Amino acid sequence: MLFFPTMCGIVGYTGPRQAAPVLLEGLRRLEYRGYDSAGLALVADGRIEVYKAAGKISVLEKALGTTLPAGHTGIAHTRWATHGAPNTVNAHPHTDCGGTLALIHNGIIENAGVLRTALGKRGHVFRSETDTETLAHLIEELLATAGSVVNAVAGALHQVEGTYGIAVVSTRDPETIVAARRGSPLLVAIGAGENFVASDASAVLAHTRSVVYLDDGEIAVVRPHDYRILDLETVEREKAVTRVDWDLATIERGGHAHFMLKEILEQPESLRNTLRGRLLEEDGTARFGGLNIDDEQLLHVNRIVFTACGTSWHAALIGEYMMEELARIPSEVEYASEFRYRNPIVDERTLVVGISQSGETADTLAALREAKRRGARTLGLVNVVGSTIAREVDGGIYLHAGPEIGVASTKAFTSQIAALALLTLKMGRLRALSILQGREVVRGLARLPELVERVLAKAPEVERIAERIMRAGNVLYLGRGYNFPVALEGALKLKEISYIHAEGYPAAEMKHGPIALIDDLMPVVFLAPKDAVYQKVVSNVEEVKARGGRVIAVVTEGDSGLAKLADQKIEVPETLDLLTPVLTVLPLQLFAYYIAVRRGCNVDQPRNLAKSVTVE
Ligand code: AGP
Numbered sequence: 001m002l003f004f005p006t007m008c009g010i011v012g013y014t015g016p017r018q019a020a021p022v023l024l025e026g027l028r029r030l031e032y033r034g035y036d037s038a039g040l041a042l043v044a045d046g047r048i049e050v051y052k053a054a055g056k057i058s059v060l061e062k063a064l065g066t067t068l069p070a071g072h073t074g075i076a077h078t079r080w081a082t083h084g085a086p087n088t089v090n091a092h093p094h095t096d097c098g099g100t101l102a103l104i105h106n107g108i109i110e111n112a113g114v115l116r117t118a119l120g121k122r123g124h125v126f127r128s129e130t131d132t133e134t135l136a137h138l139i140e141e142l143l144a145t146a147g148s149v150v151n152a153v154a155g156a157l158h159q160v161e162g163t164y165g166i167a168v169v170s171t172r173d174p175e176t177i178v179a180a181r182r183g184s185p186l187l188v189a190i191g192a193g194e195n196f197v198a199s200d201a202s203a204v205l206a207h208t209r210s211v212v213y214l215d216d217g218e219i220a221v222v223r224p225h226d227y228r229i230l231d232l233e234t235v236e237r238e239k240a241v242t243r244v245d246w247d248l249a250t251i252e253r254g255g256h257a258h259f260m261l262k263e264i265l266e267q268p269e270s271l272r273n274t275l276r277g278r279l280l281e282e283d284g285t286a287r288f289g290g291l292n293i294d295d296e297q298l299l300h301v302n303r304i305v306f307t308a309c310g311t312s313w314h315a316a317l318i319g320e321y322m323m324e325e326l327a328r329i330p331s332e333v334e335y336a337s338e339f340r341y342r343n344p345i346v347d348e349r350t351l352v353v354g355i356s357q358s359g360e361t362a363d364t365l366a367a368l369r370e371a372k373r374r375g376a377r378t379l380g381l382v383n384v385v386g387s388t389i390a391r392e393v394d395g396g397i398y399l400h401a402g403p404e405i406g407v408a409s410t411k412a413f414t415s416q417i418a419a420l421a422l423l424t425l426k427m428g429r430l431r432a433l434s435i436l437q438g439r440e441v442v443r444g445l446a447r448l449p450e451l452v453e454r455v456l457a458k459a460p461e462v463e464r465i466a467e468r469i470m471r472a473g474n475v476l477y478l479g480r481g482y483n484f485p486v487a488l489e490g491a492l493k494l495k496e497i498s499y500i501h502a503e504g505y506p507a508a509e510m511k512h513g514p515i516a517l518i519d520d521l522m523p524v525v526f527l528a529p530k531d532a533v534y535q536k537v538v539s540n541v542e543e544v545k546a547r548g549g550r551v552i553a554v555v556t557e558g559d560s561g562l563a564k565l566a567d568q569k570i571e572v573p574e575t576l577d578l579l580t581p582v583l584t585v586l587p588l589q590l591f592a593y594y595i596a597v598r599r600g601c602n603v604d605q606p607r608n609l610a611k612s613v614t615v616e
Contacts, residue, residue: 008106009078011203012167012177015194015224019074026203032252034403035078036086041093041102042071043174052091075167077104081385094133096140101170105132107163107184177222181214188212195222201244202251209244258603260406268449270401270411274418284438285429286422292395301351304331307367308355311409315416317485327428336367346374353379357412358612359387414582444576451573455586465568466594469523478507479527486581490588498596507540518549527584530556531577554584
């Protein structure tokens with residue numbers, strides 16, 4: 001069973017007030033993180049009462065009824081499922097067999113399968129398919145001999161591999177919340193005669209601005225009038241109290257000015273989550289948990305049609321190149337809005353792959369329905385678990401990129417490219433792709449997050465270049481091969497958030513018309529990594545320079561040749577040709593962002609645009 005990290009919200013309260021209203025308000029403050037189920041547990045009259053529901057917090061409130069349950073100590077959770085149905089059973093909190101403790105969790109317990117099997121053999125009964133529940137039963141087992149909840153929690157965490165941010169309540173210590181952190185943020189918030197725990201300050205800012213941030217390997221024992229911070233050996237340690245002076249909106253953006261910038265900078269982590277558990281280096285291939293199409297059926301496929309809109313359509317173009325180069329399967333890309341109304345040739349040997357971050361884009365959904373109607377097998381590459389497209393396709397690959405709030409798609413795009421490379425690996429290794437070629441792609445994918453970090457560290461360089469061209473009226477983006485779709489994507493990013501007109505073209509197409517536009521007032525952005533078509537792109541740069549054009553080039557680190565030709569350059573590390581788009585798109589995302597900010601545009605909600613186009 002594969003587990004994947006969930007982007008959850010955590011809030012806990014212990015004090016003189018009724019806990020339920022405080023917890024519900026805290027969950028509402030965490031809604032921005034995106035979620036698909038919610039729940040809470042209260043300690044009252046020597047019992048643990050658990051309430052949870054799939055869907056929004058309003059569904060949970062309905063389950064709670066008009067008179068909120070009693071209890072002055074409780075914990076609450078919003079779950080953004082990245083794996084496994086977002087249903088009530090899988091919603092947190094999770095309890096032990098005896099219902100004497102409840103636990104909420106953010107992160108992934110990588111050895112949950114092993115622990116679960118051992119606990120099952122010792123008689124523990126599991127109700128959900130989550131890794132979190134394993135921890136509840138492990139603590140229950142240790143509680144019998146540990147002498148206290150905190151010792152049982154510490155003992156359990158010594159056995160856990162992976163990441164966690166947890167909060168635990170128990171009938172054993174009814175006023176106490178035990179929290180712990182390794183890899184998922186958690187803090188203690190200090191009130192007057194009451195205390196809180198939370199995954200981020202937004203959940204408790206209404207009550208206090210005094211917080212203690214937990215570090216990895218720390219445990220907090222929180223009671224109404226006091227709290228202690230311990231290490232995993234339960235040795236107490238002194239921690240500074242921090243005053244949170246951010247406003248709520250800034251906290252939700254992780255301290256960044258905009259969600260778009262937060263999401264651009266999250267890409268090393270979102271890529272890790274897309275790749276997590278899916279790379280098989282030994283066999284040079286990829287594995288998926290929900291493809292629902294077996295190898296024999298995949299071998300029966302003789303043609304692939306990618307269909308999508310906008311940025312996802314650009315990712316589809318990269319998928320087409322990958323699939324034909326490495327899997328040797330005839331592939332094509334269709335705008336979903338076109339595919340659905342023309343009379344496409346599709347049959348039971350066609351695999352139609354719908355790519356959609358939101359999983360709700362009307363045109364893409366309609367195109368997939370049309371493909372199914374014509375007998376094709378359908379796959380969805382989707383970010384939002386449980387979305388309409390995810391539910392209607394025959395099988396799918398979840399991106400696990402986490403919620404993407406900014407209207408301009410950034411981390412979803414790079415995760416789409418990684419997911420397409422994984423799919424290509426799977427399809428290719430069923431056909432002509434050798435194990436050595438497969439291993440090379442696996443290694444290239446595994447290195448991507450660290451290469452992305454190196455490019456993002458150059459953000460100040462990109463910002464300086466952006467300042468110099470923010471008044472341009474038009475910008476041309478040019479690229480070849482795998483970077484032609486990146487040219488289209490760079491142009492779209494600039495258009496949709498800064499309202500500057502921009503066009504992306506295959507670099508060689510310039511001489512068939514667009515070269516007439518070249519003058520010193522129109523910046524030309526070249527994607528020119530050292531790939532198979534590099535020399536051809538150098539020629540195109542020379543053509544632009546010969547006509548007085550201004551060139552900004554995205555080049556491979558150490559490229560002295562082209563770098564002399566360009567007026568400005570941004571360097572990206574070397575990687576496999578098919579993976580260069582993940583790196584070359586990053587400066588273009590930042591470029592559009594900085595220009596839009598300088599032009600005073602509404603970066604996260606550009607005019608006329610919606611995050612998910614659920615209408616035709
Ligand atoms: C991309 O920045 C735009 N927000 C838009 O083109 C978007 O990619 C398109 O609407 C498709 O959305 P989807 O991936 O959710 O289907």
